[in-house]
Amino acid sequence: MTFTVLNTGPAMREILQAAEPDRAELLRRALEPAAGMYSYFPGKPDLVHMHTMGSGFPLDRDIDLSLEGLRRLEEARAWERIGEALREATKVLERANPGVQVPDATVLLVVGDPTNEFFQTTSLGMNANGSVPGYIYLNVWPSLENLARLEATAVHELHHNVRYAPGNVVWDPATVTVGEYVVSEGLADAFARELYGEEHGRTRIGVAALDDDEAIGRVLTGLDVTGMQNFTAWVLGDAHAKRFGGEPVGLPTGAGYAAGNKLVDAYLAQTGRAASECLVTPAADVIAATGAL
Known part of the structure; x- marks a missing residue:
């Protein structure tokens, strides 16, 4: 490497x-x-x-x-x-x-x-x-x-x-879902937080939406959406979608990051695993933790 x-x-x-x-x-x-x-x-x-x-x-x-x-x-x-x-x-x-x-x-x-x-x-x-x-x-x-x-x-x-x-997780543009994207952001943030702490480890644009239960719930309704042209709105939010020619879906900036953090934190709490151990954890396993939100 x-x-x-x-x-x-x-x-x-x-x-x-x-x-x-x-x-x-x-x-x-x-x-x-x-x-x-x-x-x-x-x-x-x-x-x-x-x-x-x-x-x-x-x-x-x-x-x-x-x-x-x-x-x-x-x-x-x-x-x-x-x-x-x-x-x-x-x-x-x-x-x-x-x-x-x-x-x-x-x-x-x-x-x-x-x-x-x-x-x-x-x-x-x-x-x-x-x-x-x-x-x-x-x-x-x-x-x-x-x-x-x-x-x-x-x-x-x-x-x-x-x-x-x-050899790790496959990203297939034809079949990848919003759920995979959201989980990947949550896992990456959790890993950064493991190394650098809560204050510096979170992606900044997702912090404001962490306590927005309505926005996080809205993201969870779109986890099965496919088509990479839709991902900007679901993960980055409506402002980014409008900026780059996408279709807004009713989300504030960074909502997908906030949802990913919440999902991953619930999964880590349930399993007792460290973020670094979950590098290739399937998104479906993490999404199963939605019941804890």
Whole structure:
């Protein structure tokens, strides 16, 4: 198992300080080592477009603010901390799950868009993805809250990476359910909480809905929904669905994360197992704990 945390700091500084017409091509080159994380997209998506869609730092405005964000990441030793966290978390997973397949992974860290209102307020300055084995993506605006959760966010995405690695849990786009997605988020959060505590281990966008019983109950009615085009609304909430062209289902931001945390906590309480031991636990086993909610 090897983690390649791409040294994107110097590349981002070069991009942001370059003449505007040159920035897109420089960004494309910097993103190329992680292009495989879009392998499930039809065709060959443009990396600069995907960066923009994900609220990465802009190329045509707010250059000084983006450079300030980069400086904060560098001062926080973000790249080193992420690498250390991933290596230590992998040891925990391997001890708890002997023989588990842990893929090598390329890790891409970028500065988020400093003035994108949706990214900063609804997404709370963080977009991350570890669902494609072999790649971990972290788009961070380095607020104090996000910097404090940097390790926990990285190991949350590591959990997804390992859960869906070949030989572990199969993610079949044709048959995967909202239930699997919700449970995977709950398990990943529970693992991050096991390592970094309740305050920092939970995905931030899911915290506000933890006590919203109505929203969590609504999520539970959709656990059998299939079709990945529906997942944004059921897990991230209506605001994200509207943002990315999905159909709202009546849920606040992060409701799926909150429901996943509740389900997993109920399951762990019933079984007495540690989160790290449940890496490849079938979603159906966790969902069976709904009676305890």
